[in-house]
Amino acid sequence: MVGLGNPGPPYALTRHNVGVMAVQTLASRWSGRLTAHKYTSCEVFESRWAGRRVVLARGRAYMNDSGGPVAVLADHFGVEAHHVLLAHDELDIPFAALRIKQGGGDNGHNGLKSVRRSLGTGETVRLRIGIGRPPGRQDPADFVLHPFTAAERQELPLLLDRCADAIECVIAEGVATAQNRFNADPEVGDE
Numbered sequence: 001m002v003g004l005g006n007p008g009p010p011y012a013l014t015r016h017n018v019g020v021m022a023v024q025t026l027a028s029r030w031s032g033r034l035t036a037h038k039y040t041s042c043e044v045f046e047s048r049w050a051g052r053r054v055v056l057a058r059g060r061a062y063m064n065d066s067g068g069p070v071a072v073l074a075d076h077f078g079v080e081a082h083h084v085l086l087a088h089d090e091l092d093i094p095f096a097a098l099r100i101k102q103g104g105g106d107n108g109h110n111g112l113k114s115v116r117r118s119l120g121t122g123e124t125v126r127l128r129i130g131i132g133r134p135p136g137r138q139d140p141a142d143f144v145l146h147p148f149t150a151a152e153r154q155e156l157p158l159l160l161d162r163c164a165d166a167i168e169c170v171i172a173e174g175v176a177t178a179q180n181r182f183n184a185d186p187e188v189g190d191e
Helices: 015-029 068-075 110-119 140-144 152-172 177-184
Strands: 042-049 050-060 085-090 096-104 123-131
Touching: 015 050, 015 085, 015 123, 015 140, 015 152, 042 110, 042 152, 050 068, 050 085, 068 110, 085 110, 085 152, 096 152, 110 123, 152 177
Parallel strands: 085 123
Antiparallel strands: 042 050, 096 123
């Protein structure tokens, strides 16, 4: 399970890092935290969930160069691409909506392009976390590198908990069950 994003404090709370936030939320839920890994350029937390060994990670490379760290991590832990779960921001999904998907295209997402190129396939599992489209004529590249709005920040803890729930469901019950449970847009005020 890899959260895609950018390293460093300036990017920590930006929309582009929502995948990293999801992984950090799950690590906290499991009473752990991501720490530098000796053999990869990633921060990692290893645990067990639903009887399975799980590696939660974030690369220390920038989003557009995510593929190298993901490929090294998968190779080091002996994980095939179709068992890699990537959590990432998605412009074409409304804010706070989730879509779980196995395989598919990169939809112009440079982090996914990099991972696909490095793994040699796009058959990863993806937790697509909706951040919505930029307002007006704002450049999407600018939009993803800005922090969430005040209203979005209020909803963010609930969204990140839903992301953690979705990841746990993928691990315990599989992609199809997780899709049926989480691929619907949340109702406003849903808890």
